[in-house]
Amino acid sequence: MKNAFVFLATGFEEIETLGTVDLLRRGGIHVTMVSIMDTCEVIGTHNISVNADSLFKDVDFSLADALIIPGGIPGSNHLNDYVPLKELILQKEKEGVILAAICAGPMVLGGLGLLNGKKATCFPFFEPTMTGATPTGNGVEQDGNIITCKGPGFVFDFGLLIVRNLRGEETVNEVAAAVLAPGY
Template sequence: MMASRISAGARTLTTLARLFSSSAPPIQKRVLVAVANGSEELETVSIVDILRRTQTTEVVLAKVDSNEEASEEMLRSNALLNQMSRQVLIQADSFFKDLDHSEFDAIVLPGGLKGAEAFSESPQLVEVVKTFLEEGKLVGAICAAPALVLNKHDLIEKYEKITSFPAFKEQIVWSGDHNAEYLDSEPVAVSKNLVTSQGPGTSVEFSLKLVELLYDKEKALGVANPLVLKCSKEFYKQN
């Protein structure tokens, strides 16, 4: 419980600092990032980090309940902790089930096999993703999530392009009720309000594309340039 209290205290101090700082820009967007035991840590951290670097995006990391019982005592004593795919421990800000999802402008699903399976097995999460897609809100999914959540639950039938972790290509191409073109060579696929990507190595560019679509290209470049980042040529194309 100590870790939980420390995390809550840190979030409170951050909020107070923003309130009393005249230089802190106002929050413009709210993004919900799902996480579960078995989520891919590099993807999860990249998404949260890049979005928070905008300084105008509130990012809430929300834990989705898993059917698997936590193996470590530490995880059982702090229910917000997640044991990621490579055993890194990451603490969520809240439980997915406790949030008012309608208050968010976007939802993002990291990959990781076990984590994506937990997302897929959550009727609430699937319904939230479906609602966001129907309402035109931004939805992002990377790695295993496009196949195990979007394709499995027939959520891509209205979209023209998709990508995922390469091992899931056949599953997406040959199953599901859709005509989306699978992009092998692009790190990020954008179709209307849906953004998909391939894996840990494409997670930063994926996250920057989310910034671009939430705001604009200038905002995304403003985040990318201080990272000394070499994105694909596609990222630097002007719309």
């Protein structure tokens, strides 16, 4: 079974996070929601409380197939400031793990230099934080093992692209049909 980890911090964007988790789980991917806070209960940017599955310090990331960074402010800023997450991302990038970020989340990858020379997208206001990237303005963009997304309106495309990378075309078509995803 493929394993994906979605990182939560106070002020995460709920649609981006939960929509992605839902699509991946429907696709048979084991998803762990990981809090970088001191508690598993994390409050989103629109005051929706979510219970993460685990605290960062308690997770074994050795079998990670994907690391997912949701947007939301100040959630993305908290993720960007969390050194253990940044160290994990750099380690997993060397292993070719899928690194996916949506909305403001690509700032984390840009700050680590992982977007240098790559096509990427994010919420337009945050394009300057995608250091070294070629911003495309597309809803979703994949360049190598990095997947970026413009924002919550593209969560179906984002989640389904991750499913496609981890489980293949047949599974993505099944999930898209089950949720009546537009364009599939």
